[in-house]
Amino acid sequence: MSSPALEARFQVEVGLGADAFQLQVDLTLPLGVLVLYGPSGAGKSLSLTALAGLTPLQSGRVVVAGQVFDDVAGGSRVETRHRQLGYVPQHNALFPFCDVEQNIAFGLPRGERRKGNPAIEELMQEVGVAGLRAAHPASLSGGERQRVALARALAVQPQLLLLDEPFAFIDPRGRKDLREVLRRSLHSRGISAVLVTHSRDEALAMGDCVALYERGRTLRSGPAGEVLADQD
Amino acid sequence: MDAAFPVTLSLQTAALALALVTPLGLGLAWLQARRSYPLRSAVDALILLPLVLPPSVVGYFLVVLFGRRGLLGQWLEQILDIRLIFSPAAAVIASALVALPLLVKTAQPAIEAVPLELEHVGSSLGLTSVQVFFRITMPMAWPGIAAAMVLAFARAIGEFGATLMFAGNVPGRTNTMPIEIFAAYQRGDDSRAMLYVAILTVISCLVVFVAARLGPVRTQR
Numbered sequence: 001m002s003s004p005a006l007e008a009r010f011q012v013e014v015g016l017g018a019d020a021f022q023l024q025v026d027l028t029l030p031l032g033v034l035v036l037y038g039p040s041g042a043g044k045s046l047s048l049t050a051l052a053g054l055t056p057l058q059s060g061r062v063v064v065a066g067q068v069f070d071d072v073a074g075g076s077r078v079e080t081r082h083r084q085l086g087y088v089p090q091h092n093a094l095f096p097f098c099d100v101e102q103n104i105a106f107g108l109p110r111g112e113r114r115k116g117n118p119a120i121e122e123l124m125q126e127v128g129v130a131g132l133r134a135a136h137p138a139s140l141s142g143g144e145r146q147r148v149a150l151a152r153a154l155a156v157q158p159q160l161l162l163l164d165e166p167f168a169f170i171d172p173r174g175r176k177d178l179r180e181v182l183r184r185s186l187h188s189r190g191i192s193a194v195l196v197t198h199s200r201d202e203a204l205a206m207g208d209c210v211a212l213y214e215r216g217r218t219l220r221s222g223p224a225g226e227v228l229a230d231q232d
Numbered sequence: 233m234d235a236a237f238p239v240t241l242s243l244q245t246a247a248l249a250l251a252l253v254t255p256l257g258l259g260l261a262w263l264q265a266r267r268s269y270p271l272r273s274a275v276d277a278l279i280l281l282p283l284v285l286p287p288s289v290v291g292y293f294l295v296v297l298f299g300r301r302g303l304l305g306q307w308l309e310q311i312l313d314i315r316l317i318f319s320p321a322a323a324v325i326a327s328a329l330v331a332l333p334l335l336v337k338t339a340q341p342a343i344e345a346v347p348l349e350l351e352h353v354g355s356s357l358g359l360t361s362v363q364v365f366f367r368i369t370m371p372m373a374w375p376g377i378a379a380a381m382v383l384a385f386a387r388a389i390g391e392f393g394a395t396l397m398f399a400g401n402v403p404g405r406t407n408t409m410p411i412e413i414f415a416a417y418q419r420g421d422d423s424r425a426m427l428y429v430a431i432l433t434v435i436s437c438l439v440v441f442v443a444a445r446l447g448p449v450r451t452q453r
Binding site for chain 2: 049052053054079080081082083084085086087088089090091092093095096097106107149152153156162
């Protein structure tokens with residue numbers, strides 16, 4: 001039997017004194033999409049940066065597809081750049097000094113970053129931004145930016161996607177389209193994703209599993225329908 | 233004496249000082265902008281010191297350090313046969329030192345303004361810290377970094393006090409434009425002093441114009 005896509009149990013503390021915020025997390029995802037659901041300020045985005053290795057853990061472990069990324073007790077830690085995770089932040093997701101094509105190719109080795117790379121061409125087609133290849137981020141809509149950021153994350157062949165509020169700032173039609181694109185891309189590659197949202201509808205629409213957050217900890221997690229049954 | 237020499241020497245000195253101080257200054261600006269460590273405030277104060285100390289005091293410290301009987305100067309002369317004091321290289325070091333705080337303190341906010349998320353994305357895409365700096369931070373902060381370099385160049389080309397103490401006024405060797413203005417004025421050679429005053433004024437005006445044109449880059453939300 002293959003290893004779960006994600007097993008993480010950790011504690012993180014950020015800030016000092018009165019501003020200190022402590023996060024206690026317990027996440028498991030066998031396969032598919034894990035939605036981190038809860039109100040703003042509950043620690044969902046911080047969990048993503050911790051999974052990516054961008055925020056150091058105070059204690060605990062993070063294991064992705066059987067590979068130990070963090071083990072504080074064991075003293076092991078894999079650097080972010082070696083984790084092979086596709087991270088898409090909520091804000092400032094794209095490089096403003098690059099056009100769409102350059103943004104998508106950003107993480108590739110120098111030789112593969114040339115214009116007209118067939119792999120990038122294919123990705124642009126897949127996420128529906130082929131017509132925008134020369135456009136700069138400032139001229140894109142929220143949905144288009146998210147598609148480009150998704151394509152850039154997929155370009156480096158990640159083993160897990162980390163998406164922070166990918167549907168925020170997108171109109172309902174765009175949201176539906178992006179959900180389709182995301183589902184298709186994950187399915188065709190057989191990769192899993194951790195997705196942050198504070199929208200119950202998004203959580204139900206996208207999540208195979210849901211982790212419910214409240215004030216810096218995961219209250220419970222499990223199949224989306226069960227966890228969200230009593231949530232309005 | 234050749235009227236062009238102080239101009240050429242000043243331009244060369246300022247350019248070399250800029251080449252010397254830019255990597256160090258940008259490294260320090262990045263360190264202060266992006267890392268928190270126990271001695272951060274002390275390093276900050278040390279960076280600012282050449283800006284707040286009188287230039288003659290900075291020059292005196294340089295003499296104490298690099299003079300023939302100085303802590304490092306002695307060693308440099310005995311081991312490597314290099315004598316810095318009263319040399320054009322001394323003018324470069326003095327100019328670089330006084331330009332350092334201006335470069336760091338102008339570049340630092342530009343680096344701080346680069347959204348951390350973009351650097352995080354870079355790391356997640358497999359970039360090393362050095363690659364993140366050169367491929368993300370630097371292009372994003374470029375207008376501020378360029379302004380910092382322009383201001384540092386201006387400070388270096390106008391440097392007088394520390395240069396006079398450390399490099400002296402050796403005609404045909406260390407007489408940069410500011411030193412030549414002082415020497416010509418003392419001799420009563422007003423026309424020669426005015427020539428370099430005019431050149432330095434034009435350069436300073438150009439610098440202010442260029443620095444003002446370099447605006448911050450826009451990021452999207």
